[in-house]
Amino acid sequence: MAETKLLVDDLHLAYPVEAGGTLPVLAGVSFDIAPGEFVSVIGPSGCGKSTLFDVVAGLLRPDAGRVLVDGEDATGRTEPFAYMPQQDLLFPWRTVLDNAALGLQVAGMRRRAARERARALFGPFGLAGFEDARPFELSGGMRQRAALLRTVVLDRPVLLLDEPFGALDSLTRTDMQTWLEDVRARFDWTVLLITHDIREAAFLSDRVVVLGSRPTRVRREAVVDLPRPRSLADITSPRFAAVEEELLAALRTP
Amino acid sequence: MAPSLVLVGLGLAVWQWYVAANDVRPQVLPSPLRVVEQGWAFRAQIWANTVPTLQVTAVGFAVSLALAWALAVAVDFSPWLRRALTPLLVASQTLPIIAIAPLLIIWFGFGLFPKVVVIALVTFFPVAVGLIEGFAATERQASNLLRSMGASRWKEFRYVRLPGAMPYFFTALRIGITYAVTGAIFAEYVGAQAGLGIFMNLQKNSFRTDLVLAAVVVTALLSVALFALTYLVQRLVIPWYGAERRVTRG
Numbered sequence: 417m418a419e420t421k422l423l424v425d426d427l428h429l430a431y432p433v434e435a436g437g438t439l440p441v442l443a444g445v446s447f448d449i450a451p452g453e454f455v456s457v458i459g460p461s462g463c464g465k466s467t468l469f470d471v472v473a474g475l476l477r478p479d480a481g482r483v484l485v486d487g488e489d490a491t492g493r494t495e496p497f498a499y500m501p502q503q504d505l506l507f508p509w510r511t512v513l514d515n516a517a518l519g520l521q522v523a524g525m526r527r528r529a530a531r532e533r534a535r536a537l538f539g540p541f542g543l544a545g546f547e548d549a550r551p552f553e554l555s556g557g558m559r560q561r562a563a564l565l566r567t568v569v570l571d572r573p574v575l576l577l578d579e580p581f582g583a584l585d586s587l588t589r590t591d592m593q594t595w596l597e598d599v600r601a602r603f604d605w606t607v608l609l610i611t612h613d614i615r616e617a618a619f620l621s622d623r624v625v626v627l628g629s630r631p632t633r634v635r636r637e638a639v640v641d642l643p644r645p646r647s648l649a650d651i652t653s654p655r656f657a658a659v660e661e662e663l664l665a666a667l668r669t670p
Numbered sequence: 671m672a673p674s675l676v677l678v679g680l681g682l683a684v685w686q687w688y689v690a691a692n693d694v695r696p697q698v699l700p701s702p703l704r705v706v707e708q709g710w711a712f713r714a715q716i717w718a719n720t721v722p723t724l725q726v727t728a729v730g731f732a733v734s735l736a737l738a739w740a741l742a743v744a745v746d747f748s749p750w751l752r753r754a755l756t757p758l759l760v761a762s763q764t765l766p767i768i769a770i771a772p773l774l775i776i777w778f779g780f781g782l783f784p785k786v787v788v789i790a791l792v793t794f795f796p797v798a799v800g801l802i803e804g805f806a807a808t809e810r811q812a813s814n815l816l817r818s819m820g821a822s823r824w825k826e827f828r829y830v831r832l833p834g835a836m837p838y839f840f841t842a843l844r845i846g847i848t849y850a851v852t853g854a855i856f857a858e859y860v861g862a863q864a865g866l867g868i869f870m871n872l873q874k875n876s877f878r879t880d881l882v883l884a885a886v887v888v889t890a891l892l893s894v895a896l897f898a899l900t901y902l903v904q905r906l907v908i909p910w911y912g913a914e915r916r917v918t919r920g
Contacts, residue, residue: 470814473814473818474818475814475817475818494817494818494819494820495820497818498818499814499815499818499819501811501814501815502811503809503811505809505811505812505815507812507829507830507833507834508910508911509833509834509836509908509910509911518819518829519819521829522816522819522820522821522825522829523819523820550910570819
């Protein structure tokens, strides 16, 4: 078996319900990610994707099961993960650069050093010249790149992206997807992406994990064996269409 | 601003005309011109009473702010305190100040302390509630983000909850400061050695309605000035707030 960066092992979680009893959400979710691999998780809406994400990120404790990073138990721990939520959550009282440096500052780095480290990524992230701008001055795509920069600069073993482009219009979203594919090729990231967009999952991923409806478990795993780096032209290729079809069929299976 | 000046001018003109046309005695209702004229004649005395009122307002409001901040921060960190203190906060607002203030004078004399208590009772609530709600308005996603970065509760407060609450704080501050001036006047009205409140009371007793009204005008100007001052402070403390709103509106 190949090396494993992240191992999600038989996660179970049920929410207590006000009327009494519990609402099972995760019913034994298991999958793994190799170092440098890009894996997407898709599933029907309301299936528990976000819950799974919070559990992996260490924000929520599972009832049973483990999360391992590099073979070590990381269940309920946040340090191995750099987390990017759906909303960009750039704070209006900080400049873009200070927003990008926030995580480093929280980790105890001096403001000056944190800013220098974040500043170095502004070029590759297409944000050069906007260091001292306020978040509200940025376009939707730029805000999302700044939020990703804030996540990436933490230099943690695994990147967790929760529908990062969900709020963007479709043109900007396509731009962001091709940009992410480009920038990913230059850094050695291990990524877990949660999305409801099949095309996004197929375009960006090495492998796609399809979840069933709630209470959820992994229904299928599909390998996207398209060569990298990919470009927009690949989307129209027959192989890409075949992958999309396979994912759609897996999602639709009752 | 301009429309309200027109309205005030119109009101004053009607008032002036009414007093002159009906030959109303100044003890009952002085004309606006007489109020200004007598106010100016007694400017030294009015000023001598304005300064103590300003001092009382400043000290009282400062104490109130300090208490409101301490309590709001404590409540933000402790759900237990939130449950324990919220009913007490509301109860403090139901105290009839008009009945309590004279008692405070009996208990604590004519000094600063009873006035500070009155101002604190009147202004504490809006400021504390504004802050508590401001802290609590932090999005859960933002808290999660900070937690994922490894932030302690204190760091989450410092980096997100505190700055996020500042717009709420300034709104509460504006409500509080107008109450503070009124509270100070009221506390002095009941009993004081000097101040606009006691000045009004004494002038009323000697039927100098014109001087009472002159003091009222000064009080109003004072409130408006302090109100405007909060915008200035806000601009200095949270410049990002105005800038963002100007852009997203335009």
